[in-house]
Amino acid sequence: MLAAKLSGKVIQNINSTFSGGGVAEILSRMVPLLQQLGVDARWNVIKGSDEFFQVTKKFHNALHGRPERISAKDFALYLKTTQKNIAELELYGDIVFVHDPQPAALVTKKKELGRKWVWRCHIDLSHPNPEVWNFLQPFVAQYDAAVFSAPAFSRELPIRQFLISPSIDPLSDKNKELDQQTIDSVLAKYGIPKDKPIITQVSRFDYLKDPVGVIQAFELVRKSIDCRLAFAGGTASDDPESDKVLAEVRQRAGDNPDIHILLIPPGSDMEINALQRASTVIVQKSHREGFGLTVTEALWKGKPVVASAVGGIPLQVKNRFTGLLSYGIEGTAYAIRQLLTNPDYARWLGENGREHVRYNFLITRHLKDYLLLFLALEHQEDIIHL
Amino acid sequence: MIEWLADNWLKIAIPLLAFLATYVVGLWLRRVVDNLSRRWRAKTRWQGSQIVARTVRRPFLLWFLLLGICIAILVSVLPPEAKNMTGKATGSLFVLSFGWVAIVLSEQLLKLYLARVKVSQPTTALAINVVRITVIVIGVLIVLDIWGMPTSPLLLLIAVAVLAAALAFRDAVPNLFAGFQLGATQQIKVGDYIKVETGEEGYVTEINWSNTHIRALDESIIIIPNSRLLRGTVINYGRPLKKAKESFHFGSRTHLTELTGLKAKNLRELVDVLKRAPDAIIYYHTHHFLEQHHYLTPEPSNDFAIWVSDALGDEVLGERLASVDTFGFPNLGALRERLVAIIEEYLSSGSNFREAMPGREFHFMKSVSVTLPTAYVVHDLREFVEALRKISLGSLYFHVFESRLRLGRGLNDFSIWLQDSLDESELGEEISRLDPYTYTLEGLRSALIQLIEKRIK
Numbered sequence: 049m050l051a052a053k054l055s056g057k058v059i060q061n062i063n064s065t066f067s068g069g070g071v072a073e074i075l076s077r078m079v080p081l082l083q084q085l086g087v088d089a090r091w092n093v094i095k096g097s098d099e100f101f102q103v104t105k106k107f108h109n110a111l112h113g114r115p116e117r118i119s120a121k122d123f124a125l126y127l128k129t130t131q132k133n134i135a136e137l138e139l140y141g142d143i144v145f146v147h148d149p150q151p152a153a154l155v156t157k158k159k160e161l162g163r164k165w166v167w168r169c170h171i172d173l174s175h176p177n178p179e180v181w182n183f184l185q186p187f188v189a190q191y192d193a194a195v196f197s198a199p200a201f202s203r204e205l206p207i208r209q210f211l212i213s214p215s216i217d218p219l220s221d222k223n224k225e226l227d228q229q230t231i232d233s234v235l236a237k238y239g240i241p242k243d244k245p246i247i248t249q250v251s252r253f254d255y256l257k258d259p260v261g262v263i264q265a266f267e268l269v270r271k272s273i274d275c276r277l278a279f280a281g282g283t284a285s286d287d288p289e290s291d292k293v294l295a296e297v298r299q300r301a302g303d304n305p306d307i308h309i310l311l312i313p314p315g316s317d318m319e320i321n322a323l324q325r326a327s328t329v330i331v332q333k334s335h336r337e338g339f340g341l342t343v344t345e346a347l348w349k350g351k352p353v354v355a356s357a358v359g360g361i362p363l364q365v366k367n368r369f370t371g372l373l374s375y376g377i378e379g380t381a382y383a384i385r386q387l388l389t390n391p392d393y394a395r396w397l398g399e400n401g402r403e404h405v406r407y408n409f410l411i412t413r414h415l416k417d418y419l420l421l422f423l424a425l426e427h428q429e430d431i432i433h434l
Numbered sequence: 435m436i437e438w439l440a441d442n443w444l445k446i447a448i449p450l451l452a453f454l455a456t457y458v459v460g461l462w463l464r465r466v467v468d469n470l471s472r473r474w475r476a477k478t479r480w481q482g483s484q485i486v487a488r489t490v491r492r493p494f495l496l497w498f499l500l501l502g503i504c505i506a507i508l509v510s511v512l513p514p515e516a517k518n519m520t521g522k523a524t525g526s527l528f529v530l531s532f533g534w535v536a537i538v539l540s541e542q543l544l545k546l547y548l549a550r551v552k553v554s555q556p557t558t559a560l561a562i563n564v565v566r567i568t569v570i571v572i573g574v575l576i577v578l579d580i581w582g583m584p585t586s587p588l589l590l591l592i593a594v595a596v597l598a599a600a601l602a603f604r605d606a607v608p609n610l611f612a613g614f615q616l617g618a619t620q621q622i623k624v625g626d627y628i629k630v631e632t633g634e635e636g637y638v639t640e641i642n643w644s645n646t647h648i649r650a651l652d653e654s655i656i657i658i659p660n661s662r663l664l665r666g667t668v669i670n671y672g673r674p675l676k677k678a679k680e681s682f683h684f685g686s687r688t689h690l691t692e693l694t695g696l697k698a699k700n701l702r703e704l705v706d707v708l709k710r711a712p713d714a715i716i717y718y719h720t721h722h723f724l725e726q727h728h729y730l731t732p733e734p735s736n737d738f739a740i741w742v743s744d745a746l747g748d749e750v751l752g753e754r755l756a757s758v759d760t761f762g763f764p765n766l767g768a769l770r771e772r773l774v775a776i777i778e779e780y781l782s783s784g785s786n787f788r789e790a791m792p793g794r795e796f797h798f799m800k801s802v803s804v805t806l807p808t809a810y811v812v813h814d815l816r817e818f819v820e821a822l823r824k825i826s827l828g829s830l831y832f833h834v835f836e837s838r839l840r841l842g843r844g845l846n847d848f849s850i851w852l853q854d855s856l857d858e859s860e861l862g863e864e865i866s867r868l869d870p871y872t873y874t875l876e877g878l879r880s881a882l883i884q885l886i887e888k889r890i891k
Contacts, residue, residue, distance in 0.1 A: 049806055050804075050806075196693060199693055199797035200797060202695055202797070205695065208692060209692065209695060210692055210693065211691040211692070211693050211799060212691075416688060417690060420688060420689075420690040420802070421690060423804065424690055424802055424804075430713075430714040430800065430802055431802075431803045431840070432802065432803065432804045432805070433805050433806075434805065434806040434807075
């Protein structure tokens with residue numbers, strides 16, 4: 049019924065990459081589902097040079113609150129690439145749904161085209177670098193609405209702001225049920241024996257995910273409990289920094305046979321799924337996090353989770369209720385120890401976590417929220433009768 | 435002539451006497467049969483007994499007349515050819531009269547039973563014609579056989595036709611017989627509320643020769659083959675209950691969370707925003723936890739209480755805010771006043787000037803509700819309780835929580851409908867007295883179903 053109300057409208061999604069990272073993953077699921085519901089949803093990406101993506105990576109880090117040196121030349125390159133994309137990209141949507149900062153300035157075309165424009169921010173904007181935010185804010189203010197993943201990410205803006213959490217697809221390769229044979233074969237492929245409890249973090253090789261901090265926390269746990277660490281990560285085409293981080297992580301891990309640093313190629317969703325399912329505890333020790341879909345995936349698999357209280361993670365991990373929140377390396381190690389030594393408690397947290405995801409973070413809820421968002425653009429009132 | 439009669443009177447008298455004797459026996463037998471039939475009809479409750487007695491009585495004497503003629507000719511001195519011809523003729527007449535009786539009898543019985551299962555007029559006519567043709571064909575075959583004419587080609591033709599018909603109607607036949615059985619046993623009648631094991635349910639609106647029609651809760655008509663009703667398990671709740679003056683249309687509700695950009699880091703800021711916050715903000719922070727964690731927490735606190743306890747570390751005020759009974763307020767304005775009064779009273783005692791750590795501020799949000807109709811429409815308590823089992827939790831939430839406080843109706847929608855449209859004031863009141871905030875949504879659904887089932891019984 050909600051979809052029928054959008055009949056005749058074209059929803060044009062625009063982001064910076066078709067693969068790698070949470071945004072592309074969500075869109076690759078969301079767009080076909082919207083189409084199946086009869087909504088004319090389409091997806092385009094902007095083009096940019098490596099330099100452009102290095103600049104947007106700096107923007108990304110800076111918006112997450114990391115110190116970055118951004119020069120006037122960087123801003124100029126961003127604007128130049130935006131103008132090039134405006135010239136080359138056909139903006140045909142009745143609702144132009146722009147994801148993240150890379151294509152955010154496309155909205156300058158709105159004055160000419162009209163229509164409804166929505167900016168979907170997947171980034172933790174709670175402590176943005178003022179220089180970058182002040183640069184982007186005038187663009188964001190031109191949109192009809194902005195969407196954030198957590199309340200703390202919202203900014204003072206003259207436009208309506210909505211809270212929509214991202215989601216996972218329970219039927220995707222990354223989240224579907226797997227048999228023990230498949231799980232064992234993936235462990236064997238990556239040379240991970242099943243002899244000890246496995247602590248896992250799945251995330252890109254990115255400073256914001258604090259991979260070195262994860263190793264330090266593991267080493268603290270390892271002093272009293274025999275276990276293994278699996279750090280499984282990949283890279284994204286719009287993240288030029290990941291190779292450097294990977295090298296640092298490998299160096300920090302040294303030749304410890306209980307630490308497994310796994311570079312997972314893109315598209316290995318089932319392997320990620322198997323690693324998560326094989327884990328005893330799943331960790332997400334990020335410094336900053338947009339929403340933390342890897343946490344959602346872990347909770348969905350009924351695994352006890354220890355995660356930093358950043359970004360959208362507190363929305364998912366209700367401390368001592370659906371998982372454990374931590375604030376530092378020692379706290380993370382303490383929480384992991386608690387779970388390893390209390391398997392019944394760990395199981396209870398895992399079960400609660402799965403229920404929490406079932407009701408709040410599956411793609412069906414996400415899909416419904418997007419439909420409501422598109423409808424809300426036409427209504428200003430608080431109660432909409434359809 | 436007189437001389438011939440004097441010579442042959444015996445040849446005439448014997449057949450005549452035989453004929454008269456047979457006729458008299460026929461008269462006597464009809465009386466006996468009449469008596470037996472009267473007793474049988476008095477004993478049996480079968481409605482068809484009248485039809486059988488009436489139909490068979492009429493040709494009874496005719497059959498004895500024919501028998502008398504047949505016997506008279508057999509004992510006469512007529513030549514064998516003539517006797518043979520007469521025997522065949524009377525035999526044929528007997529077959530034809532018997533066929534006529536069979537047709538009349540089956541027509542009347544069919545009309546009786548097909549009317550019971552509410553079969554349409556054209557279908558009844560079709561069934562009668564099928565029986566007529568069958569009896570006529572059988573009669574003709576027998577007559578042909580009596581006259582010594584070959585019947586094999588005709589039988590073969592009929593067999594082929596019957597086989598073709600059987601193949602064409604192989605699915606319809608079991609349903610037809612099941613329809614007869616439903617009509618005869620009266621296990622399911624038009625007007626009953628039934629639930630089939632495969633999930634279909636609703637009021638029976640029609641039972642015809644092949645299907646049973648039921649009106650589902652979304653007012654769609656479900657057509658179920660009769661044979662399935664006999665094969666599977668069917669719960670029959672019986673006749674309809676009292677109809678409501680106005681039907682109840684179940685709605686549903688979903689919502690989008692809007693960020694307001696307003697935030698508070700201490701109690702003073704919290705209460706300042708609370709005083710001027712629109713109802714949508716008050717509603718969101720006193721209800722969203724209920725929806726988000728309905729499966730785990732029977733009695734959720736409001737967001738203000740949780741924030742004061744967790745972020746400001748003030749368990750005392752947190753408890754006071756958590757104990758605010760949302761159910762006790764007729765509207766959101768009154769609820770806001772109470773929350774503000776508690777915080778201001780606490781502030782005036784100089785108890786709390788703590789500030790939340792950066793990142794732990796209270797973010798004010800509001801709920802943009804989208805209400806939408808569902809397919810469920812109910813007209814009485816049976817339909818109402820069955821719909822309650824099926825509606826989404828969003829729908830239940832809408833009628834119990836949203837309508838009472840947010841849409842300002844004062845009562846939940848169910849109680850209003852029960853009292854105003856169904857004159858079920860007592861049940862409506864019982865439901866309105868349930869504090870829905872003390873249940874999980876599934877628990878609330880069960881409690882409502884229990885109350886209504888008890889009332890139906």
